[in-house]
Amino acid sequence: MSAVAFQPVSPRRRRADKLARGLVALLTGAALVPLVLILYYLIKQGIGAISLDFFTTDPTGSFLGDPGGIKSAILGTVLMVLLASAVAVPVGVGVAIWLVEFGRESKLAHAVRYFIDVMTGVPSIVFGLFVYITLVIGGVGGSSFAAWKGSVALGLLMLPIVTRSAEVVLLLVPNSLREAAYALGAPRWKVVFRVVLPTALPGIVTGVLLSVARAAGETAPLLFTAAAVNATAFNYNDSMNSLPMLIFKNVGQAQDRLVTIAWGAALTLVAMILMLTLLARLIQRRSRLS
Amino acid sequence: MSDPVSPAVRRETPSTEDQMPSHEPIATPARPVPSSAAGRQPQRLARAVTVERLNAWYGDHHSIKDLTLSFAPNKATALIGPSGSGKSTVVRCINRMHEEIPGARASGRVLLDSTDVYDPDVDVVAVRRAIGMVFQKPNPFPTMSIFDNVAAGLKLTARKVSHEQVEGALRGAGLWEEVKDRLGKPGIGLSGGQQQRLCIARALAVEPDVLLMDEPASALDPISTLKIEELVQELKSRVTIAIVTHNMQQAARVADETAFMLDGELVEVGPTEKIFTNPDDSRTEEYVTGKFG
Amino acid sequence: MEAGTITPVGEHGSALHRSPAARLPDRLLKWGLTALSVGVIVLIAYFFIRLVIESEPVFQQVGVVDFLFSADWVPSKELYGALPLLAGTLITSAIALLLGIPVAVATALFVTELAPRRIRGPLTIVIDLLAAVPSVVYGLWGFFFLIPKLKPAEVWFADTFSFIPFIGGTVTGPNYFIAGLILAIMILPIASAISREVISTVPSEHKEAALALGATRWEMIRMAVLPYARGGIAGGAMLGLGRAIGETIAVTLVIGNAPVIGDSIFQQGYTLAAVIANEFGEAASDELHRAALIGAGLVLFVLTLGVNAIARGFVMRAERGQRAARGPAAGMAG
Numbered sequence: 001m002s003a004v005a006f007q008p009v010s011p012r013r014r015r016a017d018k019l020a021r022g023l024v025a026l027l028t029g030a031a032l033v034p035l036v037l038i039l040y041y042l043i044k045q046g047i048g049a050i051s052l053d054f055f056t057t058d059p060t061g062s063f064l065g066d067p068g069g070i071k072s073a074i075l076g077t078v079l080m081v082l083l084a085s086a087v088a089v090p091v092g093v094g095v096a097i098w099l100v101e102f103g104r105e106s107k108l109a110h111a112v113r114y115f116i117d118v119m120t121g122v123p124s125i126v127f128g129l130f131v132y133i134t135l136v137i138g139g140v141g142g143s144s145f146a147a148w149k150g151s152v153a154l155g156l157l158m159l160p161i162v163t164r165s166a167e168v169v170l171l172l173v174p175n176s177l178r179e180a181a182y183a184l185g186a187p188r189w190k191v192v193f194r195v196v197l198p199t200a201l202p203g204i205v206t207g208v209l210l211s212v213a214r215a216a217g218e219t220a221p222l223l224f225t226a227a228a229v230n231a232t233a234f235n236y237n238d239s240m241n242s243l244p245m246l247i248f249k250n251v252g253q254a255q256d257r258l259v260t261i262a263w264g265a266a267l268t269l270v271a272m273i274l275m276l277t278l279l280a281r282l283i284q285r286r287s288r289l290s
Numbered sequence: 291m292s293d294p295v296s297p298a299v300r301r302e303t304p305s306t307e308d309q310m311p312s313h314e315p316i317a318t319p320a321r322p323v324p325s326s327a328a329g330r331q332p333q334r335l336a337r338a339v340t341v342e343r344l345n346a347w348y349g350d351h352h353s354i355k356d357l358t359l360s361f362a363p364n365k366a367t368a369l370i371g372p373s374g375s376g377k378s379t380v381v382r383c384i385n386r387m388h389e390e391i392p393g394a395r396a397s398g399r400v401l402l403d404s405t406d407v408y409d410p411d412v413d414v415v416a417v418r419r420a421i422g423m424v425f426q427k428p429n430p431f432p433t434m435s436i437f438d439n440v441a442a443g444l445k446l447t448a449r450k451v452s453h454e455q456v457e458g459a460l461r462g463a464g465l466w467e468e469v470k471d472r473l474g475k476p477g478i479g480l481s482g483g484q485q486q487r488l489c490i491a492r493a494l495a496v497e498p499d500v501l502l503m504d505e506p507a508s509a510l511d512p513i514s515t516l517k518i519e520e521l522v523q524e525l526k527s528r529v530t531i532a533i534v535t536h537n538m539q540q541a542a543r544v545a546d547e548t549a550f551m552l553d554g555e556l557v558e559v560g561p562t563e564k565i566f567t568n569p570d571d572s573r574t575e576e577y578v579t580g581k582f583g
Numbered sequence: 584m585e586a587g588t589i590t591p592v593g594e595h596g597s598a599l600h601r602s603p604a605a606r607l608p609d610r611l612l613k614w615g616l617t618a619l620s621v622g623v624i625v626l627i628a629y630f631f632i633r634l635v636i637e638s639e640p641v642f643q644q645v646g647v648v649d650f651l652f653s654a655d656w657v658p659s660k661e662l663y664g665a666l667p668l669l670a671g672t673l674i675t676s677a678i679a680l681l682l683g684i685p686v687a688v689a690t691a692l693f694v695t696e697l698a699p700r701r702i703r704g705p706l707t708i709v710i711d712l713l714a715a716v717p718s719v720v721y722g723l724w725g726f727f728f729l730i731p732k733l734k735p736a737e738v739w740f741a742d743t744f745s746f747i748p749f750i751g752g753t754v755t756g757p758n759y760f761i762a763g764l765i766l767a768i769m770i771l772p773i774a775s776a777i778s779r780e781v782i783s784t785v786p787s788e789h790k791e792a793a794l795a796l797g798a799t800r801w802e803m804i805r806m807a808v809l810p811y812a813r814g815g816i817a818g819g820a821m822l823g824l825g826r827a828i829g830e831t832i833a834v835t836l837v838i839g840n841a842p843v844i845g846d847s848i849f850q851q852g853y854t855l856a857a858v859i860a861n862e863f864g865e866a867a868s869d870e871l872h873r874a875a876l877i878g879a880g881l882v883l884f885v886l887t888l889g890v891n892a893i894a895r896g897f898v899m900r901a902e903r904g905q906r907a908a909r910g911p912a913a914g915m916a917g
Contacts, residue, residue: 006405006416009799010447013415017799021697027689028698028706031775034768035713038724045727091619098616112620115627121822121891122884123829125856129880130630132863133637159623187601188609217717220831220856224863244719244832251723251836259727266720273715387795392700419797429788432904433810442806443796489792496796 042267049264059230059246059261067257070265072232076241077269080147080226081215083236084154089208091155092162099163100170101192119160125220127156132224147233147240150226157221158211165207169200202287209280213273219244243269336530337403337499338363339384339421344398346379346388346554353379354396355554361500361547366522366531368545368562370538372582376554377534381502384532385421386414402499419443422493422529426505428485430477430492437473439488443496455495462528463491464521483514490521494529501525503533507540519544538578542566550574631884638878640871650878656842656853658862663875665882670844671759671852672886675834676827678763678848683770684820690771691778691816696804707779714772722836725765730756730837733764737849754849757839763848765833770823777822781815781901782808814901821894825887831856855883 057069095112103109131153136145173196181191197204222228228245229238243265250262339361346354354376361367369377382388383396386407400407407417430439440459441451456473460466465487469480477488486506493501503522507515522531522544535541541548542562549559550569558571569575576582642650645663653664690710694703737754745751789807798806809816839851840861859876866872 006402006412006420007447009413009415013446013799013802017801020801020804024689024693024697027686028693031686031690031713031771032709035709035716037728038716038720041724041728042720094616094619095623098620102613102616103620108617108621111624115624117895118627118888118891119623121825121829121887121894123831123856123887125829125831125859126880126884126887129634129859129877133633133877134630137637187605189612192612213715217719219717219719220860223860224867244717247719247723248832251719251726262723266723269717270715270720273717274712277712277715385795387791390791390794415797415799417797418795423795425788425791425795427788429786429792431789431792431807431810442793443798446796446798446802492792492796 039270042263042270045260046263046265046267049260050267054264055268058232059241067255067261068230070243070246070261070268072230072241073243073246073265074268075232075234076147076226076228076245077216077243077272079234079236080151080154080222080240080242081212083148083151084158084215085208085212087151088155088158088162088211092159092211093166093204095159095163096166096170097192097197099167101188101196116160116163119156120164123220124153124157124218125223127153128221128223128225130156131221136225145225145227145239146237147226148236150222150240150242151236153221153225154215154218157218158215161211161214162204162207165210166200166204169203169207170196172203173199202283206280206284206287209276209283213276213280216276217244217269217273219248243272336363336528338401339500339530339532340399340401341380341384342399342401344380344383344396344400346376346383346396347394348391349393353554354383357398357551357554357556359549359556359559361530361532363530364526364528365546366526366533366544367547367549367559368541369532369534369549369551370536370541370577371551371557372577373536374553375551377551378504379554380551381423381504381532381534384500385418385423385502387418387423419447419496420498421500421502422496422498423502424486424489424493424504424506427509428482428489430480430485430488432476432478434477435474436469436477436480436488439477440491440495442492459491459495462494462525463487464517464524465491481514483510483517486510486514486518487521490518490525494525498529501529501531503531505534505536508536515540538566550577552577634877634881634884638874638881640874641878642874644871645875650875651882654844656858658866658869658872658875661871663871663878665855665875665879667842667844668853668855668858668879669882671838671854672828672856672883674759674848674852675762675766675838675854676824678760679766679770679827680820680824681767682764683767683823684774684816686767687771687774687819687823688778688816690775691782692804692808694779695783696808697800710775711772713768718769718830718833719836721765721769721833725761725833725837726757729761729764733761741847741849749847750849752847752850754847755839755851757837758850759838759845759848759852762834762838762852762854765837766827766830769830769833770826773826774819774823777819778812778816781812781819785811814897814904818894818898818901821890821897825890825894828886828890829856829883831860835860855879855886859883 054069055074056071058072059070060066060068095116099109099112103112131149134140135149135152177195177199178191181195186194222242222245226242226245227239228241228249230241233240247262247265247269250258250265253259253262341357341359341361344354344357345352357376357380359380369380371377379388383398384400384407386396388394388396396408398408402417402420405412407421431442434442437456440456444451444455457466457470460469465484468484469475469488477485480488486509490501490506507518510518519540522533525531526546533541533545545562547559548562548565550557550565550571550573552573558565558569558574560570565574566578569578641663644661645653650663650665651669652666653662654666655662655664656667690706694706694710698706734754734756737758737760741751741754785808789811790803793803793807834854835857838854838857840853840857841851842853842858843851845852859879862872862876866876
C-alpha cells in the first residue's frame with residue numbers, strides 16, 4: 001500500500017493544523033464584521049437625512065421644530081483643516097527635508113526624529129490641552145475660543161504624520177538623482193526644490209491627504225479650542241462649527257430628528273474621509289517611487 | 291545505474307507507527323557493522339529514489355523535461371550541469387518542495403523504494419520527514435539555540451526530545467565536539483561552516499532515508515567545504531544522498547555516481563569515474579572539460 | 584593667474600567662487616530648516632513644561648501620590664483622586680489589547696500566509712478601511728448599536744461565568760467592556776498593518792527549512808514565522824496600546840463616565856481622556872478643577888511617552904535580531 005512506506009502524520013497534528021488555520025480564518029472574518037456593520041448602520045440611519053437642504057442650511061440648534069442641516073459644520077471643517085494644512089504641511093515637509101538632506105544621522109537629527117515620534121503618540125485631546133493652555137488661557141488673540149486655535153491643534157496633530165511620510169518618501173529618492181544635479185553645478189536649494197521635491201511629490205501628497213483625512217475626523221482637539229456654534233461663520237477669530245463637533249453634540253439628544261442629523265453628518269464625514277483616503281492611495285499607486 | 295535492492299534486506303515497514311508515542315528509532319535488521327570512524331553511527335540500509343518521467347514547470351516555463359534518474363541506496367549521486375540546467379529543481383521535486391513556489395507544479399513519479407511520493411494518498415508532510423534537505427545557504431532558525439535547532443524536527447512528533455538524540459545527530463554531522471559545551475547558545479552565533487553542519491544535524495535528527503543537498507558548500511570557505519565533503523562520505527552509510535553541485539572536483543571527490551544535466555534534461559549518468567574520464571555523450575565531455583558552463 | 588591677484592568677480596562670481604549673495608539661498612535654507620526642526624523640539628518641551636505648571640495647583644492641594652492613588656473624584660468637593668480614571672484607562676486598554684491583538688495577528692497571518700493570492704489585496708484594503716472611520720463615528724455606532732445589541736449577550740456571559748473575578752454582577756449599558764471592544768476595533772488596522780509588514784519580511788529560507796523537516800503549514804508558522812516576527816508584532820501592539828490609552832471621544836460615549844472603579848468589566852467607568860473631554864466645560868472657571876484636568880492630561884502624556892518608549896525598544900530589538908539572522912556567515916572558517 002502506498003501510504004505504508006512513510007511514517008504517517010499523526011491525526012493530532014493534522015487536526016491541530018486544520019484547527020489553527022480555521023481559527024485564523026475565523027478571526028480574520030471577525031475583523032471584517034465591524035466595518036460592514038458600521039457602514040451598513042451609517043447608511044441606514046444617515047441616508048434619511050441626506051438632501052440638498054441638508055447641505056445648504058445651518059443647524060438651528062432648536063430642540064423643537066426643524067433641526068436644520070449641516071452647512072456650517074461642513075464649511076467649518078473645511079476651513080479649519082485648510083488653515084491647519086497651510087501651516088502643518090510646509091513645516092512638516094520642511095522638517096522632513098532637513099532630516100533627509102541636512103540632519104541625516106547627526107545627534108540633532110536623532111533628537112528631532114525622537115520628538116516627532118513622541119508627537120505621533122500624543123493623544124489628540126492632549127494637543128487640545130496644549131493649545132488651550134497656551135492660547136486660550138494665555139489669552140492670545142482674546143481668551144475666547146477661536147477657529148484658528150482649533151486649526152493650531154489640528155495642525156499639531158497633522159505635523160508628525162506629514163513629516164514621517166515625507167521623510168520616508170524623500171529617502172526613497174535615489175541618490176544618483178541628487179548627485180547628477182550636483183555634478184551639473186546646481187546649488188543645494190535648487191537640487192532640493194527642482195529635483196528632489198518634484199520626484200517625491202506624489203508620495204508627499206499622499207501623506208498630506210492621509211493627514212488631512214485624519215484631522216477632518218478629529219473631535220477632541222476642537223472641544224476647547226474652537227468649540228462650536230451653529231451659524232455659518234467665516235471668521236477664524238470666532239468659534240466655528242465642524243462636522244465632528246456637530247455629531248458629538250447631537251449624539252446624546254433625545255430628539256430623534258437631531259439624532260438623524262448626527263447620523264447624516266456622520267455619513268457625510270465618513271464619505272469625505274473615504275474619498276480623501278482613496279485619492280491618497282490612487283496617487284500613491286501612480287507614484288514613480290515604490 | 292543502481293542495483294535493485296534484494297528483498298531479503300528490504301527494511302521492515304513501520305506498521306506500528308499509527309499511534310504517536312515518543313519517538314522510537316525505526317528498527318533495522320541485524321547486519322554486520324562495518325568499521326567506521328570512531329563515534330559515528332553504524333551502517334543502516336537506506337532507500338533508493340527513482341525519478342520517473344518527471345516534468346516540472348515554473349508557471350509556463352517548462353523547466354524539467356521528462357527526466358528519469360535513479361539514486362542508489364547508500365550511495366552519493368551528484369547532479370552536475372551549468373546554471374539553469376534544472377539540477378536544483380529536480381532535487382526539490384523529490385521532497386515536493388518545488389510545489390511550494392507560487393505557480394510551480396510537477397508531474398511524473400518519484401519513487402521512494404516502491405512508493406510514489408506524488409501519490410494522492412501520500413501526505414506531503416510525511417514525505418518531507420522521510421526525505422531531508424540541506425540548502426545552499428545555511429538556514430538555522432534564528433531564534434533557537436543549537437539544541438533547539440537540532441530538536442526542531444523531532445519536536446514536531448514528540449513532546450520530549452532526549453539529549454541523546456540531539457547528541458547523536460550532532461555527532462553524525464561532525465559538530466558535536468565543537469558545540470557540546472554551548473548547546474544553549476543561539477544557532478546563528480556559529481560560523482558559516484558550523485551553521486551548515488548544524489543544518490545537516492537538524493536534518494539527520496529525524497532519521498531520514500534520503501538526504502538531498504542543494505549545493506551545500508557553495509556558500510562556504512574551502513576548509514568548511516572539505517569538512518562537508520568528508521561528512522557526505524560518512525553519511526552515505528546511513529542515508530542515500532543526492533548532491534547538487536556546480537563544482538566538478540567536488541562531484542569527483544564525493545560521489546559514487548554522477549548525473550549530468552543540460553537544459554532540464556538528463557544527458558548522461560554513470561559511475562563518477564566514467565563520467566569524468568570517459569563519458570559517452572559529447573556534451574558531457576564538453577562540460578567536464580570546461581568548454582562551457 | 585598669479586597668486587594673490589584678485590580674480591574679477593562676474594555676475595555670478597568667478598568660475599570657482601560663488602558670491603555671498605549666491606550662497607545666501609543655500610544658507611537660508613539650511614538655517615531656516617534647522618530652526619524649524621529645533622523648533623519642534625522646543626515646542627514639545629514647552630508644552631510639557633506648561634502642562635506641569637498649569638497642573639501645579641492641584642498637586643499642591645492634593646499631592647502627587649494622592650492624586651494618582653486615591654479613589655474619590657468629586658470636583659464639587661474638591662476631591663481629586665484620579666485612581667478611577669487611571670484604572671479605567673488601563674482596564675479599557677487591556678481589554679482592547681486582549682481582544683484586538685490576536686485578531687490583528689490573525690489577519691496578518693491570513694493575508695500573508697494562508698489566503699489565496701487573489702483576495703490578499705482586497706482583504707488588506709478592507710481591513711485598512713477601519714482606520715478611515717473617525718472616533719466620533721465609532722462612538723456613535725457604539726452608543727446606538729453595540730450597547731443595546733450586546734447587552735443580552737453580556738448579561739448571559741456575566742451570569743454564566745460569574746465565578747470568574749470581575750465578570751459577575753450587574754451589567755450596565757455603557758461599560759468598560761464595550762469601550763474596550765470599540766478600542767480593539769480602532770487599533771486593529773494599525774496593529775494589523777505592522778504585523779503584516781513584519782510577517783511578510785520573514786525570509787523564505789526559514790520557512791523552507793521548517794517545511795523541509797516535515798512540518799505542517801501551521802507548524803511552519805509556529806516554528807519559523809511567529810518567532811521571527813514577534814518583536815515587530817509586539818511593537819505594533821504597543822502602538823495600538825498608545826492609541827487606546829489616548830482615545831477620548833469614542834470611549835466617553837460608551838463608558839458611562841462614572842468616576843468609580845466598577846466591580847466588573849460590565850460596569851461603568853471613566854478614563855483620563857474622557858474626564859478631560861467631559862468636565863472641561865464646567866471647569867473653565869474653577870481653577871483647581873481645571874488644574875486637575877490638566878493634571879489628568881499630564882498623566883496621559885507621561886503614559887503615552889512610556890508606551891512609545893517601550894514600542895521603540897521592541898522595534899529596535901526586533902530589527903537588531905533580524906540583522907543578525909541575515910548576517911553573512913559565508914566565507915568564515917569552520
